[in-house]
Amino acid sequence: MIPLNWIVGLAAALFAIGAVGVLIRKNPLIMFMAAEMMWNAAALVFVAYARSFHAMSGQVMAFIIIGTAAAEVGIGLAIIVSVFHHRHRLDIDEVSQLRG
């Protein structure tokens, strides 16, 4: 059996990669993918602890995270595609009519 700490460490690494990805990448699709990676890291932690506690609640949470992520991907891709149709390029630095 894989020790719990390893799994949590792996999840932390995934979370960090995802967070860095959102912050440094320029393509909205890749940024969105990196954000989903952060969600999945959290789901992994929930599942790992649920197994060690012999409790179901963490696994329920993991399923809910997966379901919600699917809904978010549906909406997110629709918005990204509509912005792409408008500009024919995808670069977050060019999507900057609104000055941040």
Added chain:
Amino acid sequence: MAFALWPEYTIVLGIFATMLAIMIGSRERTIVGYWLALAALVASAIVTTVDWSSRVLPVSLFHQGVTVDAFSLVVDGLVLLAAVGALLIGWNDRRYGTDFPILLLVALLGMMVLGMANNFIVLFLGIELLSLPLYILAASHSPGVSGEAGLKYLLLGAFSSGILLFGLALLYGSSGTMVFTQLDPATMILPLAGAGLALTVVGLVFKLGIVPFHMWVPDVYEGSPMPVTTYMAFGTKVGAAAILLRFLFFGFSLSVDWWGPAIGYLAVLTMIVGNLLALAQKDLKRLLAYSGIANAGYVLVGIASHNMSGARALLFYLLVYGLAILAAFAILTFVAGERDSVSLNDLTGLVYRSPWLAAFLTIAMLSLAGIPLTGGFVGKFYLLQAAIYAGQPGLAIGLVVGAMVGLAAYVRPLQRAFAKPSGSESIEPIRWPIAGAIVLIVCVAGTIGLGVYPGPVVHIVNHSAAFYWLK
């Protein structure tokens, strides 16, 4: 007991009815959706008051997943007000598509769920139920500016939800439970619990728009359609503040020193920086966005003071802020007309075009600034009182300094509105859509009413935030 969740069930029924009506109806009958949504909102408000007067609360349901108590009912009332205001401001406007009332109701359901969450799962579902429809609404107007606002909101929303989720996962790992009231800081594994709490608070504060995490707010507010901005400025702030209060007060009430100072510093920083940035804005939607950031800072004062008067002051302040911001956005919608943005120059000579609008704008802005005889003053007064009761003079000083800077920011649009027109501006009279006019008049009357005679609302709020473990 059985009635406890009826305000939410009413909204769910309303969503189905609105969806069906829009699917069955032809293109010309879009107005039916608005009427059904309004009916659902009114019915839900009536059920909420019935719940309130039945006095059988609080109730814990779904294995302590949700707690319906006086606090959650007051949050229900606030978000219903936000939804009615946004619906009427965008009433039957062809620009926003037929889906506007449905998505508004779904987001409303998320906000109501946030008010009663007592469990990580419900917290997360509430946040997502609130955010997902708002991504669509923000992008609904046009693929240009509005699409950009939707895209930014989506990316930062997904990012902050990721942070929130990882924090919740670590808290679950360190405590072994998902229920707020079962979290016991004394038995938690410390570094894990600390990291989890920090990430969770950062995720929630992102949604509330507190200063180091506020960059998305002005862009999203500027790009979104006007009624959607109204809804985000009032409704989402109520939902995020309610869940932050519940999470910290129910879960970590015994270990205030873990989070109290951090929230306090964030509050002071937000109040001052938000108001300073509002000073430099030319676009009125951006000005109100920074004003919303600063007001979120005032709201945090109620959480940071961690006593009963703080929780009461927070609920009261959310109401007066909401009334003022609804009135301000109704005026902006009238002035904007067919366009979707209003700059300071568009306001020049407003008093000559429409004296009543100028007078109402004055009242809304003075309430946001916190001048006596408006609700904003009373709300800030209660927050100040809570900070001083909590023995945190730094919070009180920050609030006063922030309010002073804010006054300068809110006076600028007024100065334009009362200036003599130079001749180049449009001088045609402004149309008052009847639905928006109702919102405007009710909100202005409420703002003045709460400033002159806050007694009844204070009584309700005092009753609703009576958590027994607080001083």
